Amino acid sequence: MWQPSIAPGAVDRIACVGAGVIGGGWVAHFLARGHRVTAWDPAPDAEERLRRIVGAAWPALESLGLAEGASPDRLTVAATLEEAVADAEFVQESAPENLELKSDLLARIDAAAPIGVVVGSSTSGYRMTDMQAAAAHPERLVVGHPFNPPYLVPLVEVVGGERTDRAAVEWAAEFYTLTGKRVVLMDREVTGFIANRLQEALWREALHMIAEGEATVAQIETAVTAGPGLRWPFHGPSTTFHLAGGEGGIAHALDHFGVDGPWTRLDSPPLTDELRKALVTGAAEVTGGRPAAELIAERDRRLIAVLRALREAGA
Amino acid sequence: MWQPSIAPGAVDRIACVGAGVIGGGWVAHFLARGHRVTAWDPAPDAEERLRRIVGAAWPALESLGLAEGASPDRLTVAATLEEAVADAEFVQESAPENLELKSDLLARIDAAAPIGVVVGSSTSGYRMTDMQAAAAHPERLVVGHPFNPPYLVPLVEVVGGERTDRAAVEWAAEFYTLTGKRVVLMDREVTGFIANRLQEALWREALHMIAEGEATVAQIETAVTAGPGLRWPFHGPSTTFHLAGGEGGIAHALDHFGVDGPWTRLDSPPLTDELRKALVTGAAEVTGGRPAAELIAERDRRLIAVLRALREAGA
Known part of the structure; x- marks a missing residue:
């Protein structure tokens, strides 16, 4: 049976793997909540881009209220994935949406991060069961699906795979909640989770209406927003x-x-x-x-x- | 060719036929914009209920800003439909969603209201082509579909039927806009119009998820709102x-x-x-x-x- 090495409320050091729009948004969120964050991304300009994302988000986060001690200076960019996660107390993976890529990356994170540490994946649709196959310790791999931008939209959908330990799912739900997120803890794996399925159904009805000449893009935008x-x-x-x-x-x-x-x-x-x-x-x-x-x-x-x-x- | 008897911006007297949740909401909206409103509803307690709806909405409308001279005292409740619409400059019909009932009511309104007056129907889904069949002057019958509550949600979907004159559709779009509404002027009749089709697609995906045990009502509510x-x-x-x-x-x-x-x-x-x-x-x-x-x-x-x-x- 898997056991967490730390209580959700005691976490200080967080590793963020992948620092694009979503990963960078997570970095901004965790920094604003006072955490130390170590990020890694394979892109050559990753650090510059990440600091730009955090810098752009910071005024918004300040205006909503920062945690004590929160600072963009608590961000470190690591040279390797292994270095980034080596002493992390929680890891958030936000790689591009590609099943093979995510499986490989989760296996690498799993091999390098302490066994009692929970790893959350930002996947917007894959089932953890399909992503955790290559990992040696799949029991601490969890989906923690955010919404764009992760530093402002509170929702996180949390769900485990077939080989995830229930304790890790519950740990993740508690941890995200403590960082100010609104968690939907799902009991079942469903492709696309909940919110994306709902907005996708709306989007497809819109696509049909546009394709059939029943409504224009502009009419649909106004019909929703007004x-x-x-x-x-x-x-x-x-x-x-x-x-x-x-x-x-x-x-x-x-x-x-x-x-x-x-x-x-x-x-x-x-x-x-x-x-x-x-x-x-x-x-x-x-x-x-x-x-x-x-x-x-x-x-x-x-x-x-x-x-x-x-x-x-x-x- | 049909011609309006008054410019949209010159309208003072509005008749509201049907004074339930939607009709009462329209009454509150028009009163807040400074209009005189004559309402009619066949229910025995219609006047009492209508004044309660307006009274409940008024603080909200005051806080958003009333038009000059706006007052709940400008509401009259008429004894008959014919009396309510006889000297109206615009008529809004908000009867229960039943095709035969609405067709009959629109024919009666049409018979009693001056020919140059536009009649808008609050139907949430029927095509005007199907509702205007029994009317002697179908050319001034238009759909003006609001969202609940009509005194706060700005959207109105405007569309004519096959026998509606384009001038009446455009008159209605301009009139609603002048009363502070956001109009989506549709070129084609589509059952359910635009916004209801979009929210209905989302609702049905939600129903499937609930029926299959993939998500609960509470999870879906949080997934949307957060x-x-x-x-x-x-x-x-x-x-x-x-x-x-x-x-x-x-x-x-x-x-x-x-x-x-x-x-x-x-x-x-x-x-x-x-x-x-x-x-x-x-x-x-x-x-x-x-x-x-x-x-x-x-x-x-x-x-x-x-x-x-x-x-x-x-x-």
């Missing part, structure tokens, strides 16, 4: 549907609107009793069972806050 | 994909990621030269052809504004 996009920073699809049902909530909305109207090219699954129950109990859980009037008042306060913020930010 | 949902108030899917391509923009992203990965159940259309061109020129149009670094800095400013606003609103 419409449902304004609610998505605080209400996901179930809460939206729950409120569409008024006092009757999602149960009424399901009866009234159904889920299989001619509104998109993606067919709906059948609305079985089981799915219906999952939706109704899920909506009650995420809304805390509060009455519609209270949820509506809260939605309006948040909408106004978002509208005002965008106005002030010149959008 | 992830891509934070960007959707200012970046639609094309802009997001454009930025994912770095300096190479959407052209590079299309080459690098493609559009047909195994990330959702909805198949992609083929990436033809024509679609590719529409995406590349569309992204250039919506981003004004500005360089990636500038777009990224702007995105970060807006993200921070949204994150701060939500924090202050207690989200």
Whole structure:
């Protein structure tokens, strides 16, 4: 059984392998939370580019509030991958999205990093089961999928592969949470995880509409940003549907609107009793069972806050 | 040829037919913009409910800024539909989503409202061609589809039916815009219009994931609101994909990621030269052809504004 060598809250030294847009974003995030970061990237101009990414992100991070002692000076760029991870207490891998490349890199990280250290991969879609095959200690390899830019968007999707120890998955979830991230801890491996699948479905309906001449790129951008996009920073699809049902909530909305109207090219699954129950109990859980009037008042306060913020930010 | 009896900017008196959640939201919106509104709804407690909706929305509308002279006292509730629309300069219909009911109601409105007056329907999915069949003057019947709540979410999708005069569609687009709405003027009738199709595709991928046990309602809510949902108030899917391509923009992203990965159940259309061109020129149009670094800095400013606003609103 695998055991972590350090508690999530005691981590100081983090290694970031791969320092492009995502890896560089992670570096900025961890530095802002006060960590020491050692980065490695094979590109000849990696250090210069990385310091530019961190420098560009820093004013934003300062304005949101830095951890005590946080400084871009706590960044070191290592000459080799092995050097970067040798005394790391956590490793984040953010290589380009290529299965063979990522498998090889994870095996190299695994060979060089202390055994009790968790390694998170930024992959945006591969299953850890497919990436961990070549590693000697696959039990501490975990997906920790961020969203762009990782120093501002809080979401991290955390999931293990078939050979990952559950303790490593839980360690990673706790660690990311302690650095200020919002973690979705997945119990099952799904290609693309959750958020990318959802935004990909939306993108594909958009692609069909553009391909068929039903809508233009500009119309779709406005339809999202002036419409449902304004609610998505605080209400996901179930809460939206729950409120569409008024006092009757999602149960009424399901009866009234159904889920299989001619509104998109993606067919709906059948609305079985089981799915219906999952939706109704899920909506009650995420809304805390509060009455519609209270949820509506809260939605309006948040909408106004978002509208005002965008106005002030010149959008 | 149909001709409007009044310029969009000269409208004072508006009739709202149907005063539920959406109709009541329109009433609140028009009152806040300084209009006189006459409403009608067949429910016995319609007036009481409507005044409650307006009263609940008013503090939000005040905080965003009212038009000169705007007052809830400018609302009258009429005893009959015919009385409500008799001297209206614009009519908004917001009846329940039932094709026969809406067709009948639009025919009655059409029979009672002056011929030069535009009638907008709040339908969330029906084509005007299917709703205008029973009307004597179908040329001034237009879809003006709002988003909930209509007094806060700016988007209105405007489209005519086969028998709608183009002048009426353009009049409606200008009128809604003058009342502070963001209009998407559609050239083609598509069931569900644009924004509902996009959010419906996302919702169905979510339903499949819940049905298959791949994700829970709560995980999906967090995946949206802590992830891509934070960007959707200012970046639609094309802009997001454009930025994912770095300096190479959407052209590079299309080459690098493609559009047909195994990330959702909805198949992609083929990436033809024509679609590719529409995406590349569309992204250039919506981003004004500005360089990636500038777009990224702007995105970060807006993200921070949204994150701060939500924090202050207690989200």
